[in-house]
Structures are given as C-alpha cells and as structure tokens.
Amino acid sequence: MSQSLQLKNAGLKSTLPRLKILDLFGSGLECHLSADDIYRKLLESGVDVGIATVYRVLTQFEQAGLLVKRHFEGDKSVFELNQGKHHDHIVCLQCGKVEEFYDEIIETRQKTIAAERGFSVNDHTLSIYADCLKADCPNKRQGIV
Amino acid sequence: MSQSLQLKNAGLKSTLPRLKILDLFGSGLECHLSADDIYRKLLESGVDVGIATVYRVLTQFEQAGLLVKRHFEGDKSVFELNQGKHHDHIVCLQCGKVEEFYDEIIETRQKTIAAERGFSVNDHTLSIYADCLKADCPNKRQGIV
DNA sequence: GTTGAGAATGATAATGATTATCATTACCAA
DNA sequence: TTGGTAATGATAATCATTATCATTCTCAAC
Ligand SMILES: [Mn+2]
Ligand SMILES: [Mn+2]
Ligand SMILES: [Zn+2]
Ligand SMILES: [Zn+2]
Numbered sequence: 001m002s003q004s005l006q007l008k009n010a011g012l013k014s015t016l017p018r019l020k021i022l023d024l025f026g027s028g029l030e031c032h033l034s035a036d037d038i039y040r041k042l043l044e045s046g047v048d049v050g051i052a053t054v055y056r057v058l059t060q061f062e063q064a065g066l067l068v069k070r071h072f073e074g075d076k077s078v079f080e081l082n083q084g085k086h087h088d089h090i091v092c093l094q095c096g097k098v099e100e101f102y103d104e105i106i107e108t109r110q111k112t113i114a115a116e117r118g119f120s121v122n123d124h125t126l127s128i129y130a131d132c133l134k135a136d137c138p139n140k141r142q143g144i145v
Numbered sequence: 146m147s148q149s150l151q152l153k154n155a156g157l158k159s160t161l162p163r164l165k166i167l168d169l170f171g172s173g174l175e176c177h178l179s180a181d182d183i184y185r186k187l188l189e190s191g192v193d194v195g196i197a198t199v200y201r202v203l204t205q206f207e208q209a210g211l212l213v214k215r216h217f218e219g220d221k222s223v224f225e226l227n228q229g230k231h232h233d234h235i236v237c238l239q240c241g242k243v244e245e246f247y248d249e250i251i252e253t254r255q256k257t258i259a260a261e262r263g264f265s266v267n268d269h270t271l272s273i274y275a276d277c278l279k280a281d282c283p284n285k286r287q288g289i290v
Numbered sequence: 291g292t293t294g295a296g297a298a299t300g301a302t303a304a305t306g307a308t309t310a311t312c313a314t315t316a317c318c319a320a
Numbered sequence: 321t322t323g324g325t326a327a328t329g330a331t332a333a334t335c336a337t338t339a340t341c342a343t344t345c346t347c348a349a350c
Binding site: 059071073090092093099101103105106109110113114117118120121122123124125126127128129130131132133134 | 216218235237238244246248250251253254255258259262264265266267268269270271272273274275276277278279
C-alpha cells in the first residue's frame with residue numbers, strides 16, 4: 001500500500017514530513033528509532049523539518065496504529081513499525097543493536113503467573129540486555145538503532 | 146544491622162537525610178518509591194530536606210548496592226531495597242500496586258533464547274502490566290508505591 | 291486550475307524529571 | 321572542642337518532550 005494511502009487511511013493529510021518519516025521506517029523491520037534519530041536523519045537528507053513536528057507525527061502515527069513506542073534503557077523512547085504481533089527484545093550492550101523474539105513458553109508462563117496472583121494480564125515488556133558474541137559486533141555503543 | 150552502621154559500611158557519613166531515607170524503605174519489601182515520593186513523605190514527617198539531596202542520596206545508595214533503580218511505565222523511576230536476588234514485577238494498572246515474582250522457567254528460557262541468537266545475557270527487565278482482580282483494589286491510579 | 295477553510299508546520303516557550311553549582315552547614319577524627 | 325572536609329539545600333542548568341501561535345500548506349469544492 002502506498003504511503004500516502006496509508007496516511008489517508010489513518011485520517012492524516014499527506015504532508016512531506018509525514019511521508020519522509022514513514023520512509024525512514026521503510027519496510028525494514030527491527031528498526032527502532034528515537035525522535036532525535038529521525039530529526040537528525042531528516043536534516044541530513046536535506047528535509048528541513050522541526051523537532052516539534054517529529055514528535056507530533058510520531059504521536060499521531062502511534063495513535064493511528066502505524067507505530068509502536070518502546071522504552072529501552074536510557075532516557076529517550078524509540079518507535080518501530082507496528083508489526084501487528086507482539087514481540088520482545090534483546091538489546092546488545094556493546095553496539096546497541098536490537099533483535100526481536102517471540103517465545104510462546106514465556107508468554108504463557110506470564111499469564112499463568114499473573115493469574116495465580118489474581119491479575120489479568122493487559123500488557124508486558126521484556127527486554128534482555130546482553131553482550132553480542134558475534135565477531136562483527138562493533139564494540140561501542142552508538143544509540144539504539 | 147543498624148542503619149548508621151549500614152551507612153558506615155557503604156563509606157557514607159551518617160546524616161539525617163540519609164537515615165530518614167533509609168527509614169522509609171524500612172524492612173518492608175515490595176516498597177517501590179520515586180524521588181518525589183520520598184521528598185514528599187519526608188516533608189510530611191517534618192524532615193526539611195531538599196529535593197537535590199534526595200536525588201543525590203538515592204544515587205549514592207544505588208551505587209553502594211543498598212538500593213536498586215527500576216523503570217516502570219511513566220516518566221519517573223523508582224527505587225527499592227536491594228534484596229540481593231533478582232525478581233520481576235507485576236504492576237496493577239488500576240491502583241499502581243507492584244507485586245514481585247521470580248520464575249525459573251522464564252529465567253532459563255531467556256538464557257536459551259539469547260544463546261540461540263548469539264548473545265550472552267547480562268541483565269533483563271520483565272514488567273507485566275495487569276488488572277488486579279481483587280475486590281480491595283482501589284480503582285484508581287495513585288502513583289506506583 | 292483556482293481558492294479558501296482548516297489542518298499542519300516550525301520556531302520557540304514551557305514543562306517535568308533529573309543533575310550541576312556553590313555558598314553554607316554539619317559530621318567526625320584528632 | 322575544633323578544623324578540615326564532606327554533605328546539604330536553594331537554585332540554575334540540562335534533557336526529553338509538549339504546548340503556543342503565527343505562518344504555510346493541503347485538498348475538497350468550485
Ligand atoms: Mn521491536
Ligand atoms: Mn521489586
Ligand atoms: Zn512478550
Ligand atoms: Zn527475571
């Protein structure tokens with residue numbers, strides 16, 4: 001589906017900042033970007049956008065169900081494409097790379113644990129902070145991408 | 146162990162703000178307090194402390210291993226006594242109550258998942274946001290305590 | 291294609307949590 | 321008791337995020 005149609009479906013007018021921000025997330029999954037990441041990337045690519053617009057658009061996209069907001073370690077939140085299905089994250093403490101996973105055993109176990117204690121699960125976040133053992137892991141942190 | 150001795154062991158001088166803050170956490174477990182919670186409670190109890198001191202002391206206690214910092218939903222972080230052993234949390238979306246749990250199956254599964262993907266787990270956070278089904282759950286949010 | 295009402299933008303001020311400064315005060319070893 | 325030094329607290333500064341508001345842009349109607 002074209003991006004401008006995506007926006008139309010979400011009840012949002014097709015504007016340059018919105019199209020460019022949608023572009024950044026592209027079709028590439030496992031892409032977790034902060035407002036500042038996006039602001040910086042747009043300026044680099046010659047799109048003269050305001051930081052206020054970035055925050056506004058991200059919030060609108062989140063409310064429209066296009067994006068999902070995440071809170072990893074650190075102070076700033078990141079956004080990713082809404083993949084329609086829940087998943088959890090492994091964050092590399094060396095390079096900041098984020099990998100996604102879904103595990104039925106963990107999911108089921110959480111419901112059981114909550115039920116045993118008199119809770120009905122609404123949502124959850126599981127973030128594993130780990131060291132990447134791969135050879136190509138750049139041994140320095142550089143913002144969660 | 147007396148509180149002033151606890152402070153001495155941590156290499157910290159025994160001062161009124163430090164003793165009073167340590168007091169607040171007391172022996173009661175499952176006590177998760179934000180800097181502002183603590184600041185407010187101290188003022189209420191007649192201890193005229195500055196908010197800067199609260200933040201400073203919390204950081205010192207965390208570095209000394211007396212407290213652990215947590216990040217639940219929302220903007221402010223909370224602290225709890227360092228119980229020496231890892232645990233995860235269920236947060237009631239109605240009243241904000243926090244319950245703790247530890248599940249060996251989930252812990253083990255995380256290590257397996259990470260290993261399969263070439264990661265060595267360093268740390269993790271699992272927070273379940275749920276609705277408390279108990280009758281005495283006050284149906285309003287009132288800050289995470 | 292032109293146009294106008296209303297939405298969107300961006301510069302900037304405001305906010306809320308947290309940290310840094312720095313002059314004053316309190317702790318404690320001698 | 322006292323002096324050196326660490327701790328405190330009022331306040332300014334910082335950082336991410338949100339609110340304001342005058343200006344610009346979009347798009348449906350003509
Ligand atoms: Mn993800
Ligand atoms: Mn806890
Ligand atoms: Zn999950
Ligand atoms: Zn755990």
